[in-house]
Amino acid sequence: MQLSVVIPTYNEAENLPKLVSALFALPIPDFHILFVDDNSPDGTGDLAEKLGVQNGGRVSVLRRPGKMGLGTAYLDGFRYALKQGAQVVVQMDADFSHPPQKVIELVDALQTCDVAIGSRYITGGKLDDSWPLWRKALSGFGNTYARTILSLSTRDITAGFRAWRRDTLLAMPLYQVRSNGYAFQVEMAYLASRLGFRLCEIPIYFADRRWGQSKMSLKIQVEAAVRVWQLLYQYRHLHKIR
Numbered sequence: 001m002q003l004s005v006v007i008p009t010y011n012e013a014e015n016l017p018k019l020v021s022a023l024f025a026l027p028i029p030d031f032h033i034l035f036v037d038d039n040s041p042d043g044t045g046d047l048a049e050k051l052g053v054q055n056g057g058r059v060s061v062l063r064r065p066g067k068m069g070l071g072t073a074y075l076d077g078f079r080y081a082l083k084q085g086a087q088v089v090v091q092m093d094a095d096f097s098h099p100p101q102k103v104i105e106l107v108d109a110l111q112t113c114d115v116a117i118g119s120r121y122i123t124g125g126k127l128d129d130s131w132p133l134w135r136k137a138l139s140g141f142g143n144t145y146a147r148t149i150l151s152l153s154t155r156d157i158t159a160g161f162r163a164w165r166r167d168t169l170l171a172m173p174l175y176q177v178r179s180n181g182y183a184f185q186v187e188m189a190y191l192a193s194r195l196g197f198r199l200c201e202i203p204i205y206f207a208d209r210r211w212g213q214s215k216m217s218l219k220i221q222v223e224a225a226v227r228v229w230q231l232l233y234q235y236r237h238l239h240k241i242r
């Protein structure tokens with residue numbers, strides 16, 4: 001198996017069938033979808049299993065007993081995908097904020113870099129027009145805050161739409177990663193950058209979610225703000241490995 005797309009879900013039943021169709025419509029030959037569901041009350045887990053049967057095993061579901069957060073959902077998903085032999089792992093949300101057709105560009109970008117990030121904050125990238133100004137400002141501020149403290153040149157450091165090479169993920173000390181929510185994205189990008197991996201950005205239009213509600217809370221934003229300082233300390237002795 002070449003490409004595995006890891007998608008964490010919590011109450012995403014309305015989005016799932018459409019997302020699977022959109023992804024399998026892409027001209028990518030060896031392609032697997034892995035949902036990581038946290039026992040969603042709306043039945044997303046069962047629906048994902050059904051989609052697996054309909055798609056001849058090209059869709060799998062990792063089912064966890066309860067809502068355990070985005071960070072561990074991704075970590076469990078990454079480990080599973082690597083164990084299945086994935087050469088490239090893409091991470092994305094289930095809610096169509098991350099345009100499925102951009103998976104191709106992200107994967108192509110791995111020919112010249114180690115982690116490709118779908119970015120809202122480079123030329124050609126954009127946040128949904130319908131977002132109120134305060135929400136745009138908060139997202140922009142969060143990014144600038146984290147980038148400045150961690151001295152990172154990547155523009156969109158909280159983005160959750162990324163492609164990873166197998167070797168990059170294998171070289172990352174995933175067992176040390178403790179962050180959830182937006183902080184998880186920051187921690188993974190920071191670790192990759194500190195280890196000397198090349199990060200690159202592909203512009204995306206980040207649309208507001210099509211169905212359902214955001215699961216991100218004020219608590220997760222505050223966690224991210226504090227975690228940035230902890231990351232700076234925790235990884236202060238890290239060396240480049242490439």
Ligand SMILES: Nc1nc2c(ncn2[C@@H]2O[C@H](COP(=O)(O)OP(=O)(O)O)[C@@H](O)[C@H]2O)c(=O)[nH]1
Pocket residue numbers: 007008009010011012036037038067068069070073092093094095097209213214215216
């Ligand atoms: N498995 C799992 N998925 C989650 C959890 N929290 C959020 N998600 C999923 O992670 C993705 C991003 O969450 P979302 O609510 O869209 O965040 P937002 O885009 O920042 O508002 C979506 O696919 C959610 O269903 C969680 O605790 N566990």
Ligand SMILES: [Mg+2]
Pocket residue numbers: 093095097209214
């Ligand atoms: Mg979302």
